[in-house]
Amino acid sequence: MPILPSGRALLDSEAILRRAGLTIDMHYADLGAGMLGHFVLPACEIVGPGGEVYAVDILKDALQSVESRAQMENVTNLHIVWGDFERLGGVKIPASSLHIISFVNVARVLIKTSVPVDEAKRLLRENGRVLVVDWKPGVGSMIVDEQRRVRSDDVHKLFVEQGFRLLEAFDAGPQHWGLLFKLSTT
Numbered sequence: 001m002p003i004l005p006s007g008r009a010l011l012d013s014e015a016i017l018r019r020a021g022l023t024i025d026m027h028y029a030d031l032g033a034g035m036l037g038h039f040v041l042p043a044c045e046i047v048g049p050g051g052e053v054y055a056v057d058i059l060k061d062a063l064q065s066v067e068s069r070a071q072m073e074n075v076t077n078l079h080i081v082w083g084d085f086e087r088l089g090g091v092k093i094p095a096s097s098l099h100i101i102s103f104v105n106v107a108r109v110l111i112k113t114s115v116p117v118d119e120a121k122r123l124l125r126e127n128g129r130v131l132v133v134d135w136k137p138g139v140g141s142m143i144v145d146e147q148r149r150v151r152s153d154d155v156h157k158l159f160v161e162q163g164f165r166l167l168e169a170f171d172a173g174p175q176h177w178g179l180l181f182k183l184s185t186t
């Protein structure tokens with residue numbers, strides 16, 4: 001159980017990760033993990049000591065914050081990775097090693113180019129999944145302005161065009177949408 005609060009009222013990351021299928025002994029990465037480790041710290045608990053969790057971000061300050069928080073909470077199965085998911089090969093995690101990848105609150109980056117989707121393909125194991133969660137457009141909030149919000153339909157279209165199959169679209173919270181994809185094998 002986390003020691004520090006992490007915004008669970010807006011987004012219950014543990015419930016979302018379980019909904020995506022994250023379980024014991026899996027390997028998971030949050031690409032664009034941010035400052036709080038909102039998804040990676042619950043993931044560490046879910047996968048247990050036999051699993052591996054990667055917090056990936058291009059901002060070193062964000063990674064230092066997550067690492068400090070993990071140390072305070074005695075997390076031992078978290079790997080801090082300085083990487084750029086907007087560049088193919090920019091995330092230094094072995095290819096075909098992850099069961100689940102998440103992109104949380106970075107959809108505006110995803111829709112600029114297909115490279116993040118290609119990087120996810122490179123990192124995923126066979127039958128791996130991608131979880132995308134972001135702010136709903138048209139839902140008032142002082143946290144994120146409307147211009148920075150992306151429609152889930154735009155992300156859905158991008159992933160389908162890149163060979164993924166939508167497994168589920170869902171409300172991820174009062175102000176968030178969620179999409180769960182699997183790389184199509186047909």
